[in-house]
Each structure stands twice: as C-alpha cells, then as structure tokens.
Amino acid sequence: MLNTNHQPQTVIQASEWLLLTPQEVADRLRCSVDLVRAHASGRKLPKLRCARVGKLMRFRWPDVEQFIADQVESAAPTKTRVRIQ
Helix, strand or coil: CCCCCCCCCCCCCHHHHCEECHHHHHHHHCCCHHHHHHHHHCCCCCCCCCEEECCEEEEEHHHHHHHHHHHHHHCCCCCCCCCCC
C-alpha cells in the first residue's frame, strides 16, 4: 500500500550527528577548553548544551552555532536615549 502521508521529511545532515569533544569545540571557537567546560557545566552563563557520555562531554555543532548566535543577539546594541538640556 502506498504512503499517502505527504508531509515533508526532515533531512538530517551528517554534521548534526557528529559529536565534538571539548577540545574540538575550543579549537573551532579559538578559546580554552576550560571555558567550554565551564559553559557546558553551567558554572559560567549562558549554558552551552552538551551530551554526557559517562563522564565525557560531547557537543553537536548546531548547538554550538546556536550558542554563538544567542551571544551575538544578546550583545547587539540597544537604543539609548540622549537627553538634550
């Protein structure tokens, strides 16, 4: 029997499944591994999403990209009022 459900299927890129180590994330962001671990553990805010595999931390690149995008948005300049006297 044919599938009559015509909903589009989500295509998942291989890079979404690739798990990165804290060192690999740090290398790509050009920061220290300690900073990556601090954001992932919640010791430093905002929190960077990670998966725990036993004691190991692993990261999906789309989560890292979202973390970066959130930082860019929160760092955007706000409108300020200038009072003229």
